[in-house]
Amino acid sequence: MTALDAEFAHRALLLVFEPFDPELWPLIAPSAPSVAQLQAAGWLQATAEDWQIPAERREQLSSEPATLRAAYQQLIAAELAHAAHNSALAIRLFADLRTFAELLIRQAPHELADLVKQIPTDLAPTKADHQLLEYYRGLAAGLRDQYAEACTLLSQLLAQPDLEPMIRGRALNSDATFARYSGNYDRALANYQASFALWEAQADPVRQAYVLLNEGSLRYHLQEYRAAERCLNSSLATLQAQNLLYPQALVLINLGLLARDRGNWGQSLSHFEQAEAILQAENATDFLGRIANNLGELALLQGHYAAARQHFEQALAQMSSRVYHIDAYLNYGLAWHVEGMFEQAESAYRQALDLVESVERQEIAALVWFRLGQVAAARNDQHQAEQHYLQAIDLIEAMRAPILAESLQISLMGRWQQVYEGAIAAYLAQDKLEQAFLMAEKARARALNDLLARNGQTNQAFGTIPSLSDVQQGLAQGSLMLDYMTLGAVGPEASLLAALPATAKALRSLLIQPAATWLFAITTEDVQAFNCQLDPNILLATSPFQCDGRRFLRPAILQRLAQRLLLPAQALLHQAQQVLVVPHGALHHVPWHALLLGELELDLPTTTIPSAASYLQLSQRQPSQASAPCVALSYAGGVEPALVHTYAEAAAAVAALGGQHYPLPAPNIDQQLGTYRIVHIACHGVFVLDQPLASWLQFGPNQIVSALDILTNWQLDADLVVLSACQSGVSEIVRGDEPFGLVRAFLAVGARAVLVTLWPVDDVASAVLMQLFYQALQAGYEPAEALQQAIQQLRSMPQAQVSLPLAPSQQGDYPFADPHYWAGYQLIGVGNSISKVKPATSAA
Template identity: 30%
Template sequence: MFAELGQPPDITSEKFETLLFEAVWHHDLDRVRALVEAARPLTENQPFLQQWQTYALGYLAMEADHDPVAAIQQFEALRAHGNTLAPRLYERVLNRLGMAYEVNEQWDRALASYQECLELHRAKDNRLGQGIVLLNSGIVHYKACAYESARECCRRSIELLSESPDAKTWQTNLSASWNLLGLVYREQERFDKAQAAFQHALAISQRWQDLNRQGPIYQNLGDLHQRLKDRTQSESFYRSALTLLYQLGDRRQAAEVLYKLGTLKLEALTEFEEASRLFDESLALAQATHNYEAITYIHLSRAELYDRLKQPEAALAESQRAVETVESLRANIVQPEERASLQASRIGAYEQIVKRLCDQDTVHSYAQAFHYAEMAKSRTLSELLASRPLRRSAQVPAEWLAQEEQLRRSLAQHYQESSSSPEEIAALEASLHQLRERIRLQDAEFASFQTIEPLTLEEVQARLPAGGLLLEYFTAGENILAFIITAQQVSVTQLPLRVEELRRAFKPVGDQQLGALHHLTRGADGCLRAPWILHNLYQKLIEPLGPIIHTASQLYIVPHGLLHYVPFHALYQKTEVAPRYLADLALQPQRIVYTPSATVLLDFCQRKPHSEHPGCLALGYNDQTLTQAEAEAVAVAHVVGGESRLGPAATRASLLTEGKHYRYVHLSCHGWFNPTWPLCSSLSLADGALDLTDILYDLQLNADLVTLSACETGRSYIRRGDELIGMVRAFLYAGTPAVLVSHWAVDELSTRWFMERFYRELAGGLCSQAAALEHAQRFLRTLTSAELRQILLAENRSGEDVSRLIDGLARVAGYPASAQLRGDECLFAHPFYWAPFFLVGEQLS
């Protein structure tokens, strides 16, 4: 090998570059490793050679070790050199960096890298480079379901790559761009355009005899025609794909095509025996190639097959096998690029088994169904945070964590090697299970980010406080189920609301994107309308549960999916006088607490000791658009004692270093929950964004409560809904049992008064956080215009300024411009003002 590469003294950076890209072109990882070793003695005196070697190490981290975090470290180290990098290297670093961030699901950073790379290619008029980078950017947008952005990237890529019809490199990438455009059109249900795009891709790949691309394109065409209910044409395309895949020896992808053929036979309703045979054949291939996504879907479809054959026990057994697959150790020691596809199959597996068990309508089946629902919610969070570094637990010895990482790596390698013996693998799996159990016993919350061990129904009932009721929702397909749990009883209700109907309760704002609930925020004219949707949702989400809901003094709500964006505390029953909100329907006002799962509330939140620190650290940062954030921080610190950090002093650094010394942490600043890329959500402080990685890895608190105020923690649009829990759950892990957040962008002035009242209730020491929140909401909701005038005058505002503010609020509330206010009008009665804030988690003792 070294003779072929040249002895070390003969290696220059130019020769290294040439040899490296020959090896990369052939995906020859051994040759890349040999090059790295051959160059090692010479790098000290040849900086360009050292840079190319670092690039090669990043490439190996991605392609050989499947470790995008290590690759990012290598590529970012090179990027820091900027203009001092070797010729032709900077563009390659940016492109590879984008790919590493994409695999690690840091999609905003991937796009930023691609955009910088694109600008460099434009400056050099490198049309091929531009086309490839636009294709890569389109893939990121497609994964994020941002289909219009993906379509635009494809259009520009196709336009550029079409300029050289006789160059293979240009044309193979052109085929990939057409194929991606077909996928985008398919998701947008523009099926004619999707078919035309796939046919373009197929024609190019056939011209260049690119068999590797033809198989997936045939499969995409088969899927398209299956959606169009054209089973004959669909089967023809699937058969073509299967022939090519067998020819190429791609058994992993062949398993997926066989599965799709099986679903075609299942849809025919008369070919159950052939469907069963195809599922069996597909399962054997999927198991041989460790294709856990395909294995899961096969079990789910076999369950559907048994349903059709009127064999419910066999159907339930297949559903259980699907869950066992997605929760198996093998499926959860996968490469990052497989995580997204597995997530979709996990959702289907949990939804199916929860619905089947609830349909059995027994106490035992309810307990099992609840357990799987909790597993699903824990797994959603685990997947959401899987690509982020986590602050090490102080309770778990460092050598245990190092040992766990080593066992994971060893297992990942053994799973990929056909020569590994089952005995070897079983021994490693047993060691990892035992170690993880020891870690869980030391710090269950830390362990929960990797292993899923939710509380059982019996444990939940035992931990519920007297008078407490847990209301846990779960969406299964189009069905919405509600578990109603007290210390004494449990029941499950299927609600008279379909998920599609729930989606229509939100304002559509684009490609599969939803805005706020109808009439919950200001309209285009700046005015508020009657929030009738909250009454409709009350009738569908609360009323069917019966009077037991109103007998509880404390209500713990576990949403799921889109229900994370429903302000349950603002749902109301109509009366002749005024709306009666959920908290007011019991004999005494109910305290309402939200939680990502029962396990988070009743286990992790209760493990955190009460803070021994006094006062509040309040950070207020107005930036360019907020005007009241800093005044709010001053007021909060004054009410409960403590320190306020304002303007340039409201920094990430102050939070990370000082936050651990306060009972309350109050952040009054802009913030965004990014539903497309949840892990990119951040809070805007004076020295930059505090993102989810900062919170998980660097922030350590000993606080009873964290408040995110004036933050746009509600969002411009939403997708499934579970993405909301990421930021909140990160703060819970940082060291607080409770986080106060908002559903939508809030009114600054009313929020300041709301927060002052909330903290004044807390400072009194006579009520819980949930009770203080309910009191503050009631205060704002019932505040009259006369009382408001007195508050404003007490702030040393002029009479003219006060009248202007009150008249403006009256117009927003729907009073005509000519109306004379009597003084008893409740200008903040609309839920827009008082309902955005909700409490996630709380110490119950």
């Protein structure tokens, strides 16, 4: 070792000053050895193109991350001192700024703000450098958990019309992430998608992968697990192909979370360990702290509470980002909470709450208040629990209000169901029916209600939640509303809950509300609440037939459901003249006509509605002002089996009511439907479980009309839409109790009521029932009454009166007595008010 070797204190600086520039070296390190001395000592060697550090010397220059960052700071400071008077050094300054900033983002994100505030904007040699510095300032604010400031700075940057595409793409991605942390999910999703489109246009698959990573994280956060998995796997494939390890680790963390929530704890641990190995090599301490938090969650779920607390303590020690300290404190509190250590649990939750207020992370504040409410409830302080739950719900409502995207509204409400359920249970325990009902209405996603209000189709203000007295005043005399609310129904977390050990009962009780089904029975004069003694989870199905209501038609199942769901309100039912059913969760798939006509033998006009708020909105919608009575569309072809009687059904509707019959396909038919009070559509219909808004009706060869098409392009003024199509009434009931499918589409675009089927209907039975239904409408019955009359006549119709050919299985005294033929019909919306139809005067 030479004297120069021993005294050379600028090794790290030499490493970061690459490519080495002999002319700038004296300015950068005036007290360091000269170029000639470095060359003589073997630290530098000249090549034909540039100067290089020999490989054996480079190994000696390897430095600890903190030392390396200090060298970059020294380099930037030296360049800053001369850049104003040296254009070459100014160019070099911004090149080194980019390198150092990207290093800090990985290793010490909180230090980025200190770096960028040193750099005067007027030193930027080019417009792109100026824009990049502005981007780093916005990013630095977000990395210090100052989300409002970050979004403001990034919005100002994005407003520049000449913004470099590379910088615009990154700014959109970063702005989306900070908007997400602020609870602005509309903005987050829109900017992720805009960023992805930009990188796609730039043919930059790596940046696309970064966006997919972040969007996958958002989808996971909203419990949209299938969408999250698609985004994350696509991102990982690209990053692996490019051999980019650091971002792979971030994807693996999210995949680990996804596997954990699906109960695949071994796979989850494998993902976390792979990510940990990569991040240790990158010296990414902050992210290593996040993995410690994730490992603590796994230990907690497996019942290893002391080990979990150790992981959470490690996470709090390692992480520099305060925003993730909140998660660690929440988990730390939970690890005390499950063992009945309420004082320690509350202390940890309060520390999380203090951080929430300092870092603007409102989207997690609701969970903190909810956990505090659970502590109060465990101490039997119901009043304090109620107050904490209300604080959580106020925060959720504030986040929900500005969201325009329906899918995001629904996902958000699904994620927070447990909070509302906790408040409902607390109110019911205190016999506060008014507050419990109001909270049950709030617990629904309400996306359809908001859509109706935004479209100006009702006189209710956006976001209105009806009180019990509002509902009572809106009911007609003799009406009975059966408003159901299910608590503790498992959703996307079902696999995680199933994987909990038998000893984890305390943890389970904190992760999901005890299962129950409650009924609010409402008339104009009375309100009663009943615990139906029914676990809603026994009604859930995991098969592809989960939305098929025929699974409830077995006599023993119908009898038990009637006993649980109807018998508590038996006295009120026997006094009622009509029934309005507000289902919840899996109850949307129950054939209510079969239930009422079974053990209780109640033959009443029955309508189902998505919520009490929907009922008030639809009933306040003005009756149709359309000039023509009825339009009927029919198409027999398409998917098997062929529908033989659709033409006859449509012709019967027009014969009874007057109007026009259009055999399909018919050009631009959707543009003509707004002039008819009743719209009858007889064709094949298919419900798409994975994408309910892709559910469709077949209007001709290779011509389908999806629920999304209807929502986007149709406008009706119809008292009634009749969908005589297979599975036209099936909806996926997503978390938050929002029905997604064709029914929702027609109600949203102007129908007051929709008559649909819950399962594929028999063609002959459908033709007969439709003829009876329209005859009843012609005779002056309202839609709910007309359906009641048609079902009554169909099930009691002797074979001799059936003019259409019957299948061998239908031969018998009463071929349509079985509920399979008639119980699937359901009127959804407002079934007791319709513009009076006139007897037919013409038919086409």
